[in-house]
Amino acid sequence: xxxxxxxxxxxxxxxxxxxxxxxxxxxxxxxxxxxxxxxxxxxxxxxxxxxxxxxxxxxxxxxxxxxxxxxxxxxxxxxxxxxxxxxxxxxxxxxxxxxxxxxxxxxxxxxxxxxxxxxxxxxxxxxxxxxxxxxxxxxxxxxxxxxx
Amino acid sequence: xxxxxxxxxxxxxxxxxxxxxxxxxxxxxxxxxxxxxxxxxxxxxxxxxxxxxxxxxxxxx
Numbered sequence: 001x002x003x004x005x006x007x008x009x010x011x012x013x014x015x016x017x018x019x020x021x022x023x024x025x026x027x028x029x030x031x032x033x034x035x036x037x038x039x040x041x042x043x044x045x046x047x048x049x050x051x052x053x054x055x056x057x058x059x060x061x062x063x064x065x066x067x068x069x070x071x072x073x074x075x076x077x078x079x080x081x082x083x084x085x086x087x088x089x090x091x092x093x094x095x096x097x098x099x100x101x102x103x104x105x106x107x108x109x110x111x112x113x114x115x116x117x118x119x120x121x122x123x124x125x126x127x128x129x130x131x132x133x134x135x136x137x138x139x140x141x142x143x144x145x146x147x148x
Numbered sequence: 149x150x151x152x153x154x155x156x157x158x159x160x161x162x163x164x165x166x167x168x169x170x171x172x173x174x175x176x177x178x179x180x181x182x183x184x185x186x187x188x189x190x191x192x193x194x195x196x197x198x199x200x201x202x203x204x205x206x207x208x209x
Binding site: 024025027028029031032034035038039041042045046048049050052053056060063067069070071072078079081082085086089096 | 179189202204
């Protein structure tokens with residue numbers, strides 16, 4: 001029995017190491033989420049601008065959602081969508097450099113902001129009127145998926 | 149195990165330790181961006197600044 005327990009130890013260690021290696025770390029998930037969101041935001045504002053007249057006829061909310069990302073708080077400020085992405089990135093970099101609870105909380109809050117907007121933007125792409133507008137919309141305007 | 153063999157085994161461990169640590173770090177950093185990935189992401193964000201699609205325009209009449 002003792003022999004069996006000893007021989008199992010390296011296997012258990014390897015399994016533990018592998019299972020930890022297979023899971024995306026909080027930092028990795030945060031970085032991938034931001035990249036996916038950035039690509040989606042850019043696709044959304046581009047799609048809206050390229051198809052404005054048709055989309056305006058489907059729903060005024062689509063342009064207004066894109067304008068929420070484009071809006072600047074001041075003349076020299078970046079558009080809100082870019083500002084939120086940069087804030088999330090800064091918080092993620094702070095966590096990467098110092099993995100403290102406070103930095104993780106700040107990163108999670110910043111991610112929550114862009115995640116909600118990502119969900120909203122994805123919702124507009126799934127709108128039946130929008131989807132019917134161009135069957136190849138997903139190919140022309142790539143939307144990256146967020147890791148669950 | 150003789151003391152000599154034990155010492156040899158410990159030396160071997162010391163030699164392998166940096167390699168094992170590197171492998172362990174690589175495994176546990178799954179999904180994290182490399183320095184190159186991070187630089188590319190910053191370029192992506194910078195590219196948005198000059199994109200006309202990001203300019204706010206009045207509603208169509």
